[in-house]
Amino acid sequence: TSAVMAVVCGRGLLAPLGGRLRPGPRAPLRTVAAAAAAAPLYDVVVSGGGMVGSAMAAVLGHDIHFHDKKIALLEAGPRKEYGHMPDSYSNRVSSISPGSATLLSSFGAWDHVCSLRLKPFRRMQVWDACSEAMIVFEKDDLDDMGYIVENDVIMSALTKQLDAVADRVEVFYGSRAVGYTWPLPSHSCDTSPWVQIELADGRSLQTKLLIGADGHNSVVRKEAEIKNIEHRYDQSAVVATLHLSEATDNNVAWQRFLPTGPIALLPLSDTASSLVWSTSHEHASELLAMDEESFVDSINSAFWSNVNHSDLIDTAGAMFRSAISLLKPSGMAVRQLPPSIAKVDPESRAMFPLGMGHATEYVQHRLALIGDAAHRVHPLAGQGVNLGFGDIACLAHHLSAAAFNGSDLGSLKHLLKFETERQRHNVSLIAAIDVLKRLYSTRLAPLVLLRTWGLQATNALPPVKVRI
C-alpha cells in the first residue's frame, strides 16, 4: 500500500500550492510522505544560464565538497556553439576586474578566456565635459587594472568548464521555468520540503536550493514575492565596435561625463575599441539611425569638444588646482588625450535601456538571488558583472562550508550570512553609482563646481582612489 500511496501522492505533491488546477487525478495531501516522488531531486538548481548563472553552476560543479551532489542549470535559450571566434568583435563586452579574473581562474575558465581574446588595461581616465576636472586610476605596480572581454568569450569559456563537470552539473537548454512552488518553512507536515520547479514543456524538478540568476526581470524574484526597488533611467546605452584612426598601445579605458550621460571607450585591441554611450532615448535612436560618418563625428566631438565649458567653472577649477598643487605638489596626474575614431563596424550599433534595481532580500528559505536578479546598476562604473561574480564567490564559499558540515543546503542560516556580506558590499556601491549618475547629469553651475572640486580632490587623494 505504501508504494501505491507513493505514486498517488507523488502527483498530488506536484500540484502548486497556488491552487492551479492540473489535469488528471488529484490526491489528498494528508497522505504519507512520498519517498519516491515523480520529479527528480537536485541539491542545487540554478535558474538562468547567462554569465553569472553559468559561472555559479561551474564553480559549484568544480567544488570538492560538491563532488557527490547533483546540480542543474536551467537556460531558456538553446545551447550555443562557440567553436570558432569570428574575426570581428562582438559589441557586448564587459570590464572584468582582477577579483573576477581570480574567480574565473579558480575553476579553469580564465585560461580559456586568455587563449581566445581579451584586452588588459592599465589606466582609466575619467573626466568631465563641463570642466577640466579629471581623475586617473592606475596601479603603481605594473599590474593590470582590469580586462575588457567580449561576453561571448566568457560564455565560451564557461560552457567548456561546464562540459568538464557534466557528470555533476546537468544543463537543461531550451528550458524555461514557468512556475515555482515554495515549501512551508517550518517543516512539520507531510508536504514535500523541497522547491518544486515546473518547466514550460511540462517536466518538473525538485531542489533543496534554488539560485535565481535570471537577470533584472527575474521571474524567480517575482514568484518569491521579494520586493524590488527599481528605477528606470531616462537613458539608453548605445554600443558599437569602433576602429581607431591610428594603432596605439590602447591600454587605457576612457570615460567622459557629458551632461546627457557618460561616453566610454573600452580598448579591444591596438586598433579597435568598444563604445558604451549612455544618453537619452531620443539621442540614442538618432545615433543608431544616422549614417556611419556622422556617427563617428559625434563620437569624436563628444570626446574632444569643450562647448560645455563655462568661464566661471574653468576659473574656479584652475584656482582649486593651484591650491592643491601647493599642498600636494605631486597631486596632479598627466592628462592623456583619448584616441580619435576613424570608423565603426557596420551592423555593430545597438541600444538597450538602462535602469537600476535592488532586491530588498537576496535570500529566503531554499532561495538565493545573484547577479542582476539581485541588483542592477548603470554601466558607468563598469561594475555590473563584477558584482555578480562577487556574489558567486561569496555564495559558493558559504555553500561549500555548509556542504562540508553536512548541513541542509537550503537552510537560511548560511544563506543569511551570504546576504549580509553581499548587501554590505553592494548597497554602498550601488548607491554611489546612482548618485554619480545623477550628479553628472546636469549643467547647473553649483553642482558642476561641486563635482569638479570633488573629482580634483579625489584625484589628489591616494587613499580614496585606492578604495575605488
Next chain:
Amino acid sequence: QLSLFRFTVKRLFSTSHSSVDSKEMKKFQLLAHKWWDEEGEYSALHSMNDLRVPFIRDTLLNMSTNYHLGNPLSGVKILDVGCGGGLLSEPLGRLGASVTGIDPLEDNIRTADQHKSFDPVLAKRIQYKSSSLEEIVEESMETFDVIVASEVVEHVADLEMFIKCCSQVLKPEGSLFITTINKTQLSYLLGIVVAEKIIGIVPEGTHEWEKFVPPEELQRLLESNGFSVKTVNGMLYNPLSGSWSWMESTSINYAVHAVKSGAQGQSGPADALSETESEERSATAGTTA
C-alpha cells in the same frame, strides 16, 4: 528467537534495570514533533551542529588516511544514541556515514523517519529504531565504528551501564563522542535558571541539575570501562547570537572524545604503558591497511 529475546529484554526494561529513565521520556514526549523547527524549542540543538559535526568529522578524518573530501565519512558506521528527531544523524548521513539512530521514544523515531524520507540519499543511509541502548547490544556486538551520545548522558538513569553498553557495541579502537553538561554552580545558574526559566531557550524542566555529569566523573567512568579519553573541550552558548563556540573552561557544557582500547580489553593505570604501546602498533596498522 530474536523476538523472544526482545520480549525478555522488554520485561527487564520494565523493572527499571536499564539506562532509560521513564520520567525523562515523558518530558520529551510533549515536544516530539517540534524537532525540526529551527527557530523553535530545539533551536540551540540545531546550532550546536555547527560545533559537534565538525568536531566529529575532523577527529575522524585526523585518525584516517583514506578519505575523500566530497564524502568524508563514507564507509563509517555510526550509532547515534538518543537521536531524538535526527538532528545530528542527518548531517552525519550527508557526510557519507551509515547511521543507525536509536531513541526510546517512538514519537521521536516517527518524526525522524518522516523527515529523512523526502531525501532518497538520507533515507538509504540512515536507519532509525525505537529502542534503548541495552536492547540492541546483543545483536550489535562490536558493530559500530563510532558512537555519538550528544546531550544524552545527563538524561540516563545508570551512566556506568550506559558506558558499558557503548563499549560492547563499539568495535575495538572505535570512537565515542559525548556532549553533555557539567555539574557546577555556573551550570545551574546558566544552564537551568537562565536557559530554562529566564530566557527560555531550553524548554522548562528539560534538565535536572542532580543528573548533570562533571567531566572528571565521566572520564573516570570511561577509563575504568575500557576507554581512553583523548579530548575534553568546553563549549559555550551565546543566546544573543544563537551560536555555540569552543571555550577552555568545561564549567558549563563540554564535549568528550574517547577511544575504546584494542583487543586487550580493560585498561587501568598499571596497563597504561603497554596500552599506549599497543595503541601505537594498531594505529600504524590502521594507516598501512
